[in-house]
Amino acid sequence: MRRLAEAGRFDYLVIEGTGIAEPLPIAATFSFRDGENRSLSDVARLDTMVTVVDAVNLTRDYGSRDFLSDRGETAGEEDERTLVDLLVDQIEFADVIVLNKVGDATPGQRESARTIVKALNPTARLIETHFCRVEPEAILDTGLFDEEEAARHPLWYKELFGRADHVPETEEYGITSFVYRARRPFHPEKFSAFLARTWPGLIRAKGHFWLATRPDWVGEMSLAGAICRTEAVGFWWAAVPRAQWPHHESWKGLIARHWHRVWGDRRQELVFIGASLDEATIRAALDECLVGSPDALRFNPADFAGLADPFPTWRRAMAA
Template sequence: MTDIPRPAVTVLSGFSPAATGAVARRLLVDDPSLLLVVHSIDDLADGTVRRLVRTAAGIVEDVTVELVHGCFSCTLRDDVLPTLVRLAHERPGSDLLLALPRAVEPEAVAAACAHSPWVAEAVRFDSYVTVVDAGRITGDLDTTDDLRDRGLHVAPDDHRAVADVVARQLEYADTILTWTPPDTDPLDRVRTATLLRRLVPWAVPVDADTGDLPAAIRRTHRHDPRLPATLGRALAGYPIGDQAPTGDWGVASLVFEARRPFHPQRLHDALEDLAGLTLRARGQLWIASQPDTVLGFEAAGGGIGLGGLGYWLAALPPARWTEASLDRRLTADATWDPYYGDRRTTLAFVGLDLASDALTTLLTHCLLTDDELADGHDTWPTLPDPFAGCFTHPETTDAPA
């Protein structure tokens, strides 16, 4: 029996519905067999989601779906994925284009797929493409608005910041498609391209004005489901940023690395300044008072987020190291320190007119001093710790994928 190739799924995300919609229409016109799947959340407050499936010729399906458990993430799992699988069986010769609502992060799709192995048997997620409106990306990354301030929250308890959502849409992408308004100043165009390159150096940049846009973003095989989540990439040996402290076109980036731990109180006191100095920050760190826990760090829109990513391997018996990914173990082995083990800080910062020297000085000041190190690690748990009790220890050694 001849195997039928699985339909390829291209996932479109982005915070500008106009730009994302324009890209989707262009792809539909190029391939009459392509199926576009869109879930409108305009009626989310009424507990419903509208599912549209269309081709260039017109609408194939228009269905109102009840919100599962009042949760769009549950609806994603219980309606979006089954819809893709069903369409793959009904129209095996058609690829699929999934356009996400503007406030949905593409990693939510990947997480749902990871827990639904039956999806991978029917379709192949080919690429995650984030569409960027060059005229508004800087403002969206710099705003202090929450989704709720703009009426874009997808659940009653959705308190995410606009800047966080935009940053995560960018960082999960393997392809960044820039949609530039025709009246954009050429210097702004170059600056935006530089900013995107600093924010997501691992993604393939594509200009919407390129001659063969479909070939640039469809059937590229760029998506790798084995890649760790952004905050845990450095743990597995993947780069998380560029080292360009002086920058160009006003955009600079800095990667700060250290083996010694942070003093918990000094780090806490510096968080507001760290948020103010940078447009986006991400990575992992450790604090002296909680030496077993890998902490994920991110900043955007003037806010800071810290959370547990699991255990350092040095804090676990060797028998448990096999719970970590092979990349994580190889990276730990290659960078192992006789005193700290695999514990290390790797943080990436991107900013406009970034004061790199001031940022480095501030971060260095937050580390333990030579005298504090000399006191010995037995004294570290006695340091004042505003973060005490804030981080739980997951059962896994790895950061979530």
């Protein structure tokens, strides 16, 4: 790219990643500096991230449990991504989404595809077309890419962390979202059963949680299509000796803002996004997963140590 830019022969360069490429690493390449402090951003500006979506097959693929290896498409032997993982990565990170093959799609397929796309990325420009006929100015030199915004772009982030400038998706696509918050822990067996259920209209869910049997751990839940994953992503400050807490005032303020006299900073925060979601039913089901008294004066982990816990073992390396 440096050589092409320095030649002065070209105004614009279009990079077409492979069908299984993740857009974030491509974007990060522009910010990376090598040992000689050189960066692509010195000679080129990343302008727009474009994703093309198949209107005919998106609904089917989004509900698939297939791994990329099942489709004969992987980045190597250690590539354990599912098809849904790839779809979410590519759609959530795009500035422009081209919904292609709309002429071949049924009205139901088109509407379903629009709903999925808008649920995952409501702020991207959506272009509907056939045979990928798109005006060049719609995808070239748009100035849409913003590195800082890209890092927090998905709707689940905006909902979960309360972006002040985020306006919920319009009713045009029938998409709604809500955040479930609670302080008490989840019963592991009941929460596992909740995650195994099918919730009509649910397109995306993500957030962090804590289990009564694992009070030290921050768990992360990510659901897209038919795939739901949970893993450990760190430890609650309540489980860390105070001598090891950060001394920076902004960190102290963040901890204090989320602190509860009984539960510390432990909390449930899960965002749900979908079409025609039954919010009341989902909230009630999650409330049923909570254990412990709302009026508890102290938290004793030993009180919950005997609860059935079907989640896989979490190890320190998982949270590194």
